[in-house]
Amino acid sequence: MLANFQPNVEPNMLGVSIHDRTSHRVCWDDLICAMDLESVTSLCAGVICLNRKKKRKPPRLWAKKWLLERNSFSHMSLLTEIATNEPQDYRNYLRMNEQSFEDLLERVYNLLEKKNTKLRESISVKERLVATLQFLASSRSYENLKFSCAISAQTLGRIVPETCTAIFDVLRDDFLKFPCNASDWMNIAEDFKTYWQVENCVGAIDGRHIDIRQPPGSGSYFFNYKGFYSIVLLAVVNANYEFIYVNCGTNGRVSDGGVLMETDFGELLENKKLNLPSPTNFPDNRDICLPFTFLGDEAFPLKENLMKPYPNKGITHDEKFSIIGCVVEDEWWRMRLAYLPTSLEFFRQQ
Structure with a gap:
């Protein structure tokens, strides 16, 4: 509205340019008298829009508190327990025994390792691999899986495809070998x-x-x-x-x-x-x-x-x-x- 607004006055008829950025005061009474009602309405609407304070959304947390305390709430402690005392439950959870898991973890480690920053610690390779295997084994959604892994659904959406790619890259030559002769x-x-x-x-x-x-x-x-x-x-x-x-x-x-x-x-x-x-x-x-x-x-x-x-x-x-x-x-x-x-x-x- 203001972009198309053109007051019906000459630029200098009031002695002050309305576009003069150095002027701090404008004789609004004289200006309004020189304009018609339509222009006055447009100007007032513009002033209201410019002075209206935008409602700010309440600040969002960088991460939920329970996600920041992943070591306390994730399934990794449970996995350690059943690996020692209940190997069959371990196999049911990840669809492989502990030896196979450790072998796979060693293969993908260099491809999935991330550096820690001053703001936070990175998600470990073991947590990434466990989350991916649990996702593949159970077909749970990211929104559901986040409660077991204590990793946000958005982060899981990046971790799972990346880990699947790494698994394929390290295993394809040994377990998906195409006959060549x-x-x-x-x-x-x-x-x-x-x-x-x-x-x-x-x-x-x-x-x-x-x-x-x-x-x-x-x-x-x-x-x-x-x-x-x-x-x-x-x-x-x-x-x-x-x-x-x-x-x-x-x-x-x-x-x-x-x-x-x-x-x-x-x-x-x-x-x-x-x-x-x-x-x-x-x-x-x-x-x-x-x-x-x-x-x-x-x-x-x-x-x-x-x-x-x-x-x-x-x-x-x-x-x-x-x-x-x-x-x-x-x-x-x-x-x-x-x-x-x-x-x-x-x-x-x-």
Whole structure:
């Protein structure tokens, strides 16, 4: 209002410039007489706005008192007690024994260590790791988990993704090693033959929808055929219930077969660059050569190195190929009971 205000007076008709910053007094009576009522109203409204004192919000605490006394109220003291006297409870709480935890802590320590400042002490690496493992094991929200960890929900929102990244970086080479030559694939095929009586199988493939909140402005991009919003986690598993490849993040609207084609694994499979062994003769018929293949369900396309079950039409249940469900579904449930609930709070926070 004041920006567009122009009094109906000449600049010097009153002898004093209204824009003169050095003047401490202005003859308001003479000024008002020279203006019309509209200008007077505008000026008065401006004066009121400039002189009105803003209501200040009460100062907020830098941190709640009980959060500042984290050493007294967190679950770390309880964890120390059950590690000594109740190892089974320790395992139930973190989904691993104390030896495995200490090994993991040593691996991630340098990646997660923070420096103390003059204002406060940093959250220790052990507390960060315990909070992350408890989050993955229980699927509790950050708001709920803060009461156990005595760490604010906002801080947990930074700690959990950072710790997950560190865990992945230090463990991927040892526990998620992707076969790189024909010999590695042959070892997997031998396990499938031994444990599942399947020839020339080098992995079972399946996908899982991870429930998320709908991202703003995404429309139906993440809405899947099951009726909820999700991203897809695609995995390849060997005969020993071990993951050899994982891809996560494709929007839930895409089918498992479509997800496969969007991954680097699918690209290597399509271009025959996985270094799979050469086809071998069928044991009972030397005239038939069998390629080494992955096993998928009906959602995946049929390819030279990717098998799928027969369609449901005109076939009995016993004739259907069910090895995929035996291996991959069992591992999904093992993982769900350990560290991957179907509703990951991590994705809900993004």
